[in-house]
Amino acid sequence: MVELELSSPAFDDGAPIPAHHARQGGNEVPPLRWSPAPEGTEELVLLCEDPDAPGGTFTHWVVTSIPPEVTRVDDAVPSGAVLGRNSFGDLGWGGPHPPVGDEAHRYVFRVSAVDRPLGLGEGATAEDVHAAADGHVLAEGTLVGWFAR
Numbered sequence: 001m002v003e004l005e006l007s008s009p010a011f012d013d014g015a016p017i018p019a020h021h022a023r024q025g026g027n028e029v030p031p032l033r034w035s036p037a038p039e040g041t042e043e044l045v046l047l048c049e050d051p052d053a054p055g056g057t058f059t060h061w062v063v064t065s066i067p068p069e070v071t072r073v074d075d076a077v078p079s080g081a082v083l084g085r086n087s088f089g090d091l092g093w094g095g096p097h098p099p100v101g102d103e104a105h106r107y108v109f110r111v112s113a114v115d116r117p118l119g120l121g122e123g124a125t126a127e128d129v130h131a132a133a134d135g136h137v138l139a140e141g142t143l144v145g146w147f148a149r
Contacts, residue, residue, distance in 0.1 A: 004141030005035040006111050017107060017145035023088075023097035030093075030109075030145075032073045037113040038139050041068040045112050045129050050098070052105040059087045059126040060094050060107065064118055084124040091123065096147035104148035113139040 010030050011017050019025035037044060044066035050058040062084025063077050070078045077083065077092075086094040098105040118132040 002038050002139035004111055004139045006109060006141030006143040007033050008143060011145045013143050015145060017096055017147045021095050022147060023095040027095045029075055034071055034111045034141050036071055037068045040115050041113040041138055042116050043114050043118055044068060044070060045133060047126050047129060048107055048109045049126060050105050050107055061086060062124060062126055062129060064120045064124055064129060082122055098147060098149055100149045104146040107145045107147060109143040111141050112137050
């Protein structure tokens with residue numbers, strides 16, 4: 001599998017996510033950049049998951065149907081992209097919101113290039129993405145930020 005380089009101008013890999021991206025700090029979409037997808041990519045998908053949540057992995061962002069030529073997300077998802085449902089029950093970005101007093105949680109951003117359209121509509125969950133993309137990922141990149149309250 002090819003590796004996509006995923007980064008953010010807002011925070012470095014392994015560094016804190018600025019408070020204005022958190023759920024109670026403005027809930028602004030974090031800007032992301034990634035290297036071009038490999039030939040044969042039909043769709044890009046973007047997830048952000050918190051594996052440290054007390055009840056198991058908590059999904060903060062699901063975006064599917066990102067056109068393969070796209071290499072960035074700024075304050076809004078690219079044209080043609082479809083928003084999935086986060087674990088808050090909302091469509092789109094739901095910023096970090098770990099329990100007060102918890103150790104810092106990791107927020108794993110992942111962009112995946114897949115070799116077929118996943119056919120997932122608005123409201124798809126991270127579980128839907130994982131199931132549909134299984135065996136079809138050509139390239140992937142991860143970025144981990146952390147946040148505590």
